[in-house]
Every structure is written in structure tokens, then in C-alpha cells.
Amino acid sequence: MSKKERKIEYQIDSDFILRKKKSIKKELLKKDNLIEKNVAILGGSTTSEIKNILEIFLLDNGINPNFYESQYNKYYEDALFGNEELDKFNPDIVYIHTSNKNIVAFPELGSSEEEITTLLKNEVKRYKSIWSSLSRFNCAIIQNNFEYTVDRSLGNLDCYDIHGKTHFINQLNNEFSKGAREIKSLYINDINYLSSYIGLKNWFDRSLWYQAKYALSMGSIPELAFNISKIIGAIFGRTKKCLVLDLDNTCWGGVIGDDGLDGIYIGIETAIAESFTSFQKYAKELKQRGITLAVCSKNDFKNAREGFEHPDSVLKFDDFTSFKANWDPKYENIVDIAKEINIGTDALVFIDDNPAERDIVSSQVPSVVVPNVGNDVIHFIDHIDRNGYFEPTSLLADDINRNEYYEGNKKRSEDESTFKSYDEFLVSLSMIAEIKSFSSMYLDRITQLINKTNQFNLTTKRYTAGEIERMSSSNEYIKIYGKLTDKYGDNGLIAATIGRIEDNQCHIDLWLMSCRVLKRDMEFAMLDELVRQCKEKDISEIVGYFYKTAKNNIVSDLYDKFGFRLRSKDNEDTIWNLNISHYTNENKFIRVQND
Amino acid sequence: MTRSDVFRSVQDICRDIYDEDNLDIRDSNNSDVIEDWDSLDRINLVSAVEREFQIKFALDELATFQNYGSLIDLIIEKLK
Secondary structure, three states, rough: OOOHOOOOOOOOHHHHHHHHHHHHHHHHOOOOOOEEEEEEEEEEEOOOOHHHOOOOOOOHHHHHEEEEEEEOHHHHHHHHHHHHHHHOOOOOEEEEEHHHHHHHOOOOOOHHHHHHHHHHHHHHHHHHHHHHHHHOOOOEEEEEEEOOOHHHHHHHHOOOOOOHHHHHHHHHHHHHHHHHHHHOOEEOOOOHHHHHHOOHHHHHHHHHHHHHOOOHHHHHHHHHHHHHHHHHHHHOOOOOOOEOOOOOOOOOOHHHHHHHHOEEEEEOOOHHHHHHHHHHHHHHHHHHHOOEEEEEEEEHHHHHHHHOOOOOOOOOOOEEEEEEEEEEHHHHHHHHHHHHHHHOOOHHEOOOOOHHHHHHHHHHOOOOOOOOOOHHHHHHHHHHHHHOEEEOOOOOOOHHHHHHHHHHHHHHHHHHHOOOOOOHHHHHOOOEEEEEEOOOHHHHHHHHHHHHOOOEEEEOOOOOOOHHHHHOOOOOOEHHHHHHHEEEEEEEEEEEEEEEOOOOOOEEEEEEEEEEHHOOOOHHHHHHHHHHHHHHOOOOOEEEEEEEOOOOOOHHHHHHHOOOOEEEEEOOEEEEEOOOOOOOOOOOOOOEOOO | HHHHHHHHHHHHHHHHHHHOOOOOOOOOOOOOOHHHOHHHHHHHHHHHHHHHHOOOOOOOHHHHHHHHHHHHHHHHHHHH
């Protein structure tokens, strides 16, 4: 079944999903490469159908969940005091499904300002104790904020008088947001937004509440589950990285090759022009927060480029990291774009107003996401936004700068050709690396890198922020990160290695690097530092593991290149070891600063 | 909509929910099938019926039906 037939992406068909959930699930379980995750649902109301539908959306995202479901309204008890089943379950994700029905006490009309402040504090305190208790699992916590109540006996005053329910909920939600900014592993599931998007009157169903204690309508459950799945997907690195755009009738109205620069619609002079401008603005916002942009268009390069010289064009030629405008089939160009940017084709989202082009790309390169956007630009933003393709878990300085690295990469590849040898090129880069043990300042970035790196990754082990934090303060691990700067700029933190120490051996549980620094010998610099730290701890042997996945073929021979000896082989998974007593440093091109 | 149309729609809904293409329900007031369900199954059926027929049952109506026969009676009543 295609996405379209399954109706489980924007616009999702709730009735269809609720009725066909069993057959949809059966179909999705046939997918390859599903990863298993333990998801605990702690509910403040009934969660049965939420669990069933969430399972479908997670499967569609490549995640096969095991569930723990708390007894009815036992979210607080389970979180604070646990129980044998939950403790054994050891969740990767805890989802706390609370709603305004769980607010213990709203302000009363006679309450003083002080009393209301106390009410608010007590309510927030309950959740803070939940979040801090749950830190025992080192897992990600997803917490609903609060939706507004449908009834508001104070009318419009409800939102600004301190006795109003709406006012109280707004304050609570602010406190939740603060909490999530402070606690790294806490993510807010914004049902306040979601219920407004769907409409509060559709969101809540009084009859269903009285009958079965569901805090939202049946029809809203798929939207809720879809939203949760976007957060979970982002936590496990399912977020897309690059938006690929067609040009004519996608970035501007009209056909640049026929209509010329003066003939295309862009700007604010007409309604049509404005609709394209809005779309360009949205793409520009994505770019500003680290999403890479590319063009894939059937056009003469010169014409295509000229389109972005239009004075009203929000996007400029330089905004695109890869720009393919030619007459080759688009699926070939798309594959080239992925190669050029150095990401997998499954990190691309392709937007084109032409259904034939969409079909051919999605049939030839099925891993590319090609939403069925129709042919009217007015709907394009919704397809990108509502599907959460680019859902971030946080905004890191590294994300915002990432595009600069990629652009720097382009310049670097241009330079390569003018050197006599590759070594000479590497020397010219004047590379300086910082390779040190994990420090708290970088834990966010390290966690992010670990959970989204697929290609240069020997074991593809994923860790939560809590686990990383624990290892970084433990003596049983060698854990080093690498940052690399060169004459074109700072590449940021791009490598991480974790070695587990056991009986004078160092087992490399994790070895990964961002593909934006491929072929720079950074891996050798990392190995040098790993060996140095091993020697300090009187370790004589390093054991390396390669676990084959669909994406990490690029490192299948890494340990061989490092001079490790093959110890055993199980299908395509291999185990290697290296005696380090006579090890000499391998990196020749990078100046290293270490601990 | 005739009674047999309603019956077929309800049967289709049940087939979807249980993912059993050959599931047959009985349009009879003697069958006790629904009573065997847990309350959440019952809710899922009722809300699927409500969405399919674009109707909304009142709480006291929901308390009355015990089997497919009486559910179908109720739907026909609401559709009038």
C-alpha cells in the first residue's frame, strides 16, 4: 500500500485509521529494519486506543514499540513509586498523557492572588516530582501540556482574569515550557496547539468522557498519536535533513524558460505571487534553522538560476547547497543531490507540483519522501509542516550553522582538483582538532549526533541523553568527542567514540563520525587519542565491532584500515582486535588538542 | 436505508475492527455477543457506528442496547 492509500500522513484519515488499525498494523509489521523501543504510557485518563493508534504511527516511522500501559489514572503513582512491571520494562520513552481533567484544583472565584499562586505552584510541583523521579530510567519523557477547557463560565474574561481557567492553564503551560527548557530529556507534546488546530469542540467529546473517560474524542486520537510519533521519531533520529524543491510553479508561479524573469509570479503584487512568496519564506525559515535546501528542476541552468535573481525572490541562489537544473530525469538528479550533500536519500523531502515527476521520483528512489502536495502552492507548507518531516528536538548552534559546513564542503571539493595530491590538499586545509573526553557542555550535541548518524557508524547503537550523562562521569568508559576546524571554518562537533573497559581490554561500543568530514583523516586522529587514553589506563588491547546495517557499508573495512586483526565473523558482522603495545600515531595532517 | 443496509454496514464495521473478512454478526435480539465484549471494545464499535452514520447517541440510548439487533434498531431510529 502506498502512503496515500494508507491515509496515515497529512491529511490523515482518522475514521479509516480507527477502523482499519488491525490490518494497517499487519501491513506495517512487514517492513524491514524496524527498531524496537520500549514505550511506557502513563495516563491520567483512558489510553487504550491511544496506544493502539500510536503503534501504527511508530511502525510507519520504522519503530516497533513494546508498550507498558499504566492502570487507569495511575500516572502519578507509577512515575513516583514505580512498580515491578514498569521497572522491569525499562522504558526508552515515557509518555505522560495528562489533560486539564487532571488539574487538581482550578482557582475559585473567591481565591486571593496569593492562593492562586499557591495552587499553581502545587500543580507544577506534582509534575516536577514526576519528571525528576522518572530520571531513574535515563529515558526521554514526553509530557502533554494542557488544552483549554471547552466551557468558560467567565466568558472572554476567562483568559485574563486571574480566576479564569483559561488564564490558569496558560500559566501552567508556561511553567511546563520552562521545565522542558531546563530538563534535557523532557519534551512537550503540545496538545494546546493540537487541540486548537483541530478545534476544541472537535477535540473533546463529553459523551466519550462520561462513558469511557477518554479525555479527547475518538476522532482526535489519530492526530494525537501522529503528533507523539513525530517527537519520538525526532528523538530517534528520524528527522529529514534536506528539502528538495522543483522550480516552475513550485518556487514561483509560471515557467521561467517561457515567461522570462519578468513573467513569473513572485512578490506581493498579486494573490498568486504572494502565495509563492509565502512558500519561499517557509523554506527560508527551515534553512535558517539548519535544514539544507536543494533544487531539482527541468530547466536550463542559466534560466533556473536567473529566477532567484528576481528582486522579490526571498530565496537566493546561494541558499541552495545543491542546485540541479538540467534535462536529466529527476530521480537521477535526486540521487546526485544526496551524494553531493553527503546524506542518505531517505533524508530528502521532495516537493514538486507535477504529479508525474512525483511519481517517477518516488517509484525510482522509494526512500525519498515525496508528499502528495497537489498542484496548488497554497497547500505545500501544510504538507511539510503537518507531517513533521523536520521536527527538531532542540535548536543547537550546530544545526543553525550546519548549512555553512555543507557550503564549505562545496568549496573544499572545488579546491581538491587544484592540488597535485590529496595529501597536499589535506595539508593545505590547516586542520585543527579538539579531541577530548565528553564534557557537559557538549552532551546535547553528542546525544544528537549519536542518534542520527547512520552511515559512518560502526555499531549504530543509540543512547539517551541520560545514558550519555551517566557514562561521561564513569571511569569504566573512555568517551571522546572530536571537533574539527579548518581554513574554511568550524565543522563543529563531528565525531564520538565510546570504549567500555573490561579486563584490560577496551571494547568499542560506539564509533561514529558525521559524513561532512569524510576523507579528512579525522578517524585516525580519533584512534590516536583512544589509544593514548587506553595506554594511560594500562590497557593493552582494543576490540572493535562492526554491525552491518542498510546504511553503514562505508565503514565495513574501517578496522581493517586501522590495522586491526579480524577475530570473528558472523554473517556480515565482524569483531576485530588490535594490540596497542607497539602502536604509532596514524594521523599526519591534523593538529590535535587533547585533555 | 433499509434494515438490511444498516445490518451490512454494521457488519462491515465489525469486520474492519476485528480484521476478519468473514466475520458474521447476527441481527437478533437473543444474541449475547456484545455483552461479551469489554467496555472499550463496545466504545470503539459505538464510535465507529456514530462516525459511519453521522449520528450521535445519547447516553441513555447507549445504556439500552445489549446486542446487534438492538443496536441496529437504535441506528434506524436515529436515522429517521
